[in-house]
Amino acid sequence: MNANIDGASPEIIEVAMExxxxxxxxxxxxxxxASALRGKILNEWKLAYHKISSSRLMDIEDAPRQKKKCIHEP
Incomplete structure (x- = not known):
């Protein structure tokens, strides 16, 4: 893997992969x-990861067996 994607640090790349x-x-x-986070610092990437990893699964009316994650504010 290229450790210098658009000048990103290895730490940001690791969080981006997660x-x-x-x-x-x-x-x-x-x-x-990724577009919203481009050029942001590591803490902002970590915050986005935390939000998406702790978000709830929600049912989609038209697809009862599918689940989708969404980022929500608590």
């Missing part, structure tokens, strides 16, 4: 979040 895993590898979830 965020991507929490997004289920879905580009529709990853791209907006």
């Amino acid at each position: 965020v991507a895993k929490e997004c289920g590898g879905l580009p529709l979830a990853i791209v907006p979040l």
Whole structure:
């Protein structure tokens, strides 16, 4: 893995990989979040990871067997 993606530190890249895993590898979830966090400091990436990893699973009316994560404020 390239440890210098867009000048990001190895620590940010590590957290970004965890965020991507929490997004289920879905580009529709990853791209907006990564765009919002681009250029942010490590603590902001960690906060985003914490929010998404602690978010609840919600039922989608039109897809009863599918679950989607959403970031919500407590």
